[in-house]
Amino acid sequence: xxxxxxxxxxxxxxxxxxxxxxxxxxxxxxxxxxxxxxxxxxxxxxxxxxxxxxxxxxxxxxxxxxxxxxxxxxxxxxxxxxxxxxxxxxxxxxxxxxxxxxxxxxxxxxxxxxxxxxxxxxxxxxxxxxxxxxxxxxxxxxxxxxxxxxxxxxxxxxxxxxxxxxxxxxxxxxxxxxxxxxxxxxxxxxxxxxxxxxxxxxxxxxxxxxxxxxxxxxxxxxxxxxxxxxxxxxxxxxxxxxxxxxxxxxxxxxxxxxxxxxxxxxxxxxxxxxxxxxxxxxxxxxxxxxxxxxxxxxxxxxxxxxxxxxxxxxxxxxxxxxxxxxxxxxxxxxxxxxxxxxxxxxxxxxxxxxxxxxxxxxxxxxxxxxxxxxxxxxxxxxxxxxxxxxxxxxxxxxxxxxxxxxxxxxxxxxxxxxxxxxxxxxxxxxxxxxxxxxxxxxxxxxxxxxxxxxxxxxxxxxxxxxxxxxxxxxxxxxxxxxxxxxxxxxxxxxxxxxxxxxxxxxxxx
Amino acid sequence: xxxxxxxxxxxxxxxxxxxxxxxxxxxxxxxxxxxxxxxxxxxxxxxxxxxxxxxxxxxxxxxxxxxxxxxxxxxxxxxxxxxxxxxxxxxxxxxxxxxxxxxxxxxxxxxxxxxxxxxxxxxxxxxxxxxxxxxxxxxxxxxxxxxxxxxxxxxxxxxxxxxxxxxxxxxxxxxxxxxxxxxxxxxxxxxxxxxxxxxxxxxxxxxxxxxxxxxxxxxxxxxxxxxxxxxxxxxxxxxxxxxxxxxxxxxxxxxxxxxxxxxxxxxxxxxxxxxxxxxxxxxxxxxxxxxxxxxxxxxxxxxxxxxxxxxxxxxxxxxxxxxxxxxxxxxxxxxxxxxxxxxxxxxxxxxxxx
Numbered sequence: 052x053x054x055x056x057x058x059x060x061x062x063x064x065x066x067x068x069x070x071x072x073x074x075x076x077x078x079x080x081x082x083x084x085x086x087x088x089x090x091x092x093x094x095x096x097x098x099x100x101x102x103x104x105x106x107x108x109x110x111x112x113x114x115x116x117x118x119x120x121x122x123x124x125x126x127x128x129x130x131x132x133x134x135x136x137x138x139x140x141x142x143x144x145x146x147x148x149x150x151x152x153x154x155x156x157x158x159x160x161x162x163x164x165x166x167x168x169x170x171x172x173x174x175x176x177x178x179x180x181x182x183x184x185x186x187x188x189x190x191x192x193x194x195x196x197x198x199x200x201x202x203x204x205x206x207x208x209x210x211x212x213x214x215x216x217x218x219x220x221x222x223x224x225x226x227x228x229x230x231x232x233x234x235x236x237x238x239x240x241x242x243x244x245x246x247x248x249x250x251x252x253x254x255x256x257x258x259x260x261x262x263x264x265x266x267x268x269x270x271x272x273x274x275x276x277x278x279x280x281x282x283x284x285x286x287x288x289x290x291x292x293x294x295x296x297x298x299x300x301x302x303x304x305x306x307x308x309x310x311x312x313x314x315x316x317x318x319x320x321x322x323x324x325x326x327x328x329x330x331x332x333x334x335x336x337x338x339x340x341x342x343x344x345x346x347x348x349x350x351x352x353x354x355x356x357x358x359x360x361x362x363x364x365x366x367x368x369x370x371x372x373x374x375x376x377x378x379x380x381x382x383x384x385x386x387x388x389x390x391x392x393x394x395x396x397x398x399x400x401x402x403x404x405x406x407x408x409x410x411x412x413x414x415x416x417x418x419x420x421x422x423x424x425x426x427x428x429x430x431x432x433x434x435x436x437x438x439x440x441x442x443x444x445x446x447x448x449x450x451x452x453x454x455x456x457x458x459x460x461x462x463x464x465x466x467x468x469x470x471x472x473x474x475x476x477x478x479x480x481x482x483x484x485x486x487x488x489x490x491x492x493x494x495x496x497x498x499x500x501x502x503x504x505x506x507x508x509x510x511x512x513x514x515x516x517x518x519x520x521x522x523x524x525x526x527x528x529x530x531x532x533x534x535x536x537x538x539x540x541x542x543x544x545x546x547x548x549x550x551x552x553x554x555x556x557x558x559x560x
Numbered sequence: 561x562x563x564x565x566x567x568x569x570x571x572x573x574x575x576x577x578x579x580x581x582x583x584x585x586x587x588x589x590x591x592x593x594x595x596x597x598x599x600x601x602x603x604x605x606x607x608x609x610x611x612x613x614x615x616x617x618x619x620x621x622x623x624x625x626x627x628x629x630x631x632x633x634x635x636x637x638x639x640x641x642x643x644x645x646x647x648x649x650x651x652x653x654x655x656x657x658x659x660x661x662x663x664x665x666x667x668x669x670x671x672x673x674x675x676x677x678x679x680x681x682x683x684x685x686x687x688x689x690x691x692x693x694x695x696x697x698x699x700x701x702x703x704x705x706x707x708x709x710x711x712x713x714x715x716x717x718x719x720x721x722x723x724x725x726x727x728x729x730x731x732x733x734x735x736x737x738x739x740x741x742x743x744x745x746x747x748x749x750x751x752x753x754x755x756x757x758x759x760x761x762x763x764x765x766x767x768x769x770x771x772x773x774x775x776x777x778x779x780x781x782x783x784x785x786x787x788x789x790x791x792x793x794x795x796x797x798x799x800x801x802x803x804x805x806x807x808x809x810x811x812x813x814x815x816x817x818x819x820x821x822x823x824x825x826x827x828x829x830x831x832x833x834x835x836x837x838x839x840x841x842x843x844x845x846x847x848x849x850x851x852x853x854x855x856x857x858x859x860x861x862x863x864x865x866x867x868x869x870x871x872x873x874x875x876x877x878x879x880x881x882x883x884x885x886x887x888x889x890x891x892x893x894x895x896x897x898x899x900x901x902x903x904x905x906x907x908x909x910x911x912x913x914x
Contacts, residue, residue: 369785388784388791389784389785389786389787390787390788390789392787393787399785401782401785406779406781406782407779407781407782407785408785409779409782410774410775410778410779410782410783411778411779412774412778412846412847413771413774413775413778417771417774417775420771421771421775421783421786421788422786422787424768424771425768425772425786425788425789426787427768428768429767429768429769429772430767430768432766432767432768433768475786479787
């Protein structure tokens with residue numbers, strides 16, 4: 052798309068991006084992306100994982116240099132070289148994780164690096180800093196003691212402090228990258244009130260979130276990205292939830308179109324393996340019911356941040372529920388640690404392979420033997436020969452590509468690491484396998500092999516809770532699909548449901 | 561360049577190569593300046609010589625370093641071992657009693673409580689110290705250096721409370737056997753250290769302890785998720801470390817026939833950490849080597865011996881020790897060696913190693 056002479060931006064435009072390109076070692080992350088922010092609007096930036104939202108923000112705030120394209124702030128071409136220079140220009144960002152210093156006071160956090168100085172002595176003028184901090188927070192309708200440590204306040208207040216810090220400079224554009232992911236409902240409402248207040252002051256606000264209802268609660272306009280490309284810009288009124296999801300996933304989804312039932316439902320006479328009733332954790336997951344029968348594959352669908360991982364963490368003893376009850380084989384259980392869940396025949400491949408899955412410096416053999424050995428305890432030791440036999444059997448069965456079973460697992464490719472973590476759990480012969488995004492970030496061939504192995508095991512009677520962002524995988528593999536939205540259960544779909552039905556449930560706000 | 565045979569390759573890449581080289585160099589240095597250094601003879605019914613002496617004096621450090629190795633492998637550190645040494649020593653000495661009992665004009669061996677009880681109490685107190693450290697680290701989630709700092713400071717106070725601020729001198733001769741006696745011609749303390757080493761070595765190779773400790777040290781989240789009872793194990797490892805320190809306390813107090821709450825085991829924690837590091841175990845946790853730590857402890861003891869036997873003036877001997885330790889650390893650093901190789905072999909760098 053070549054527009055040699057762009058038309059003058061409509062009045063009110065604060066920031067305009069055109070034809071933005073960005074590549075990472077030859078792989079395009081952004082291609083011909085545009086974005087236009089107007090004064091006094093809240094603009095939602097939407098897209099699936101890997102759509103390019105974060106990259107766009109990082110380009111805009113000077114974290115990454117842009118490869119090609121034009122950025123104009125109030126008509127003036129800009130090219131921020133660093134977050135600091137972006138901030139000086141008037142583009143401020145509040146990142147997903149509150150990155151402030153918990154051990155400094157609120158005022159220190161707000162003015163860190165740009166303390167007001169006394170005129171002659173050049174010493175920090177603490178009185179002015181505290182006064183300034185109070186004023187900035189008052190603008191957000193937050194009235195707190197700014198001399199107290201940041202860590203003494205709840206996350207929601209810390210988030211406000213982060214916003215106040217961003218506003219401290221003469222901000223024209225405020226970027227919020229998933230600001231609500233760690234807030235509960237009341238706190239989100241409070242945040243939105245602040246955003247509306249800032250909008251009334253004429254600020255342009257760019258808002259990234261995965262919560263659909265939040266988009267419609269505050270946004271005036273929506274820009275959608277998909278696979279690093281620009282899909283379109285709409286006003287929130289003209290783009291309904293269904294159309295928004297269509298735009299995000301890249302095709303029309305039609306409620307009428309139904310694929311034939313691919314997997315028959317597991318009969319009601321099959322014993323219930325796991326039953327959760329009203330299981331929930333405050334601020335993480337609204338109470339939900341879940342039932343899994345032996346040999347059943349249950350899909351857990353939802354957008355990122357919809358509470359999928361939280362479900363798995365609660366079921367596996369990684370988080371403690373504060374409401375509801377969990378039963379395995381009809382007996383109530385309380386898992387204090389994953390070891391308790393393992394004893395009951397549960398297994399879990401975590402979402403974050405690097406931080407929660409592999410033990411990088413240990414060999415493939417040790418990694419595969421780890422869970423089985425942990426369930427056997429300290430004394431019933433698997434000999435090295437037994438470990439080798441076990442590991443070699445799984446390397447062969449799952450097609451793990453490694454020089455030998457003694458290779459440190461950290462040296463394997465992502466897909467092979469994932470297979471090894473899967474092997475670790477299959478070695479314990481689990482009755483219920485929780486798979487959290489088992490196919491993320493791995494190549495297509497490995498993905499197919501892993502999915503096939505899951506189906507084979509389910510055929511042999513193992514139950515599976517299958518979490519994935521890839522909706523086609525979920526509907527293809529699952530006997531039933533539980534859909535989550537905004538950390539609560541949105542509904543359940545039977546075998547043979549279509550992707551569109553899942554999206555429809557996700558979009559229903 | 562001919563490529564070396566596989567056996568030579570294995571030796572060259574063995575992780576204990578550099579610790580062993582260092583120890584041999586230090587022994588050679590001693591031997592060069594002191595012709596009788598390597599001489600061992602049979603005298604008074606036991607072996608006698610500098611080497612025996614070094615082994616004997618290294619025993620407490622070896623013990624503490626062994627316990628410390630496992631703590632460090634879990635990504636922790638225990639700087640309270642010196643204080644635990646003092647507590648164990650004080651308790652044992654106090655229970656045996658610090659008064660000279662004279663019967664029929666000769667000193668008699670009388671203890672306030674049976675010696676086995678004194679030893680059991682000392683080791684029990686050490687285990688309690690380890691439990692405290694372990695709970696602070698694994699349950700409360702304190703940083704290990706802070707958690708054990710508490711006992712490092714408070715432990716000296718506890719030891720002095722036990723000794724009532726005095727140095728307790730022990731006159732009960734059976735107690736002297738632990739740190740000063742000989743069995744089969746060798747110092748008894750050596751047997752204690754050897755037994756602990758053998759037990760730990762068997763535990764980490766023949767049970768799953770080694771695998772669990774390493775996985776906790778490398779990736780605690782993944783280990784816990786895989787069902788490893790990480791907290792319980794961590795507490796156990798701190799208890800083991802304190803137990804080793806307790807044994808060291810018995811040996812030290814028995815050897816010097818007294819218990820000094822203030823100075824027993826002073827700075828032993830630093831020597832132990834140094835020994836573990838010299839032995840090739842990384843302070844970031846994970847892979848560890850018990851044998852390496854033993855060699856590390858022997859390096860430190862040999863170095864201390866060399867400084868004294870070479871007649872380094874006392875006012876500079878700490879500086880000399882520091883310089884040697886610094887040099888040894890550089891020698892053992894793969895990065896430094898690679899850098900040196902680059903500087904030395906620059907012209908022929910094309911075919912260089914790696």
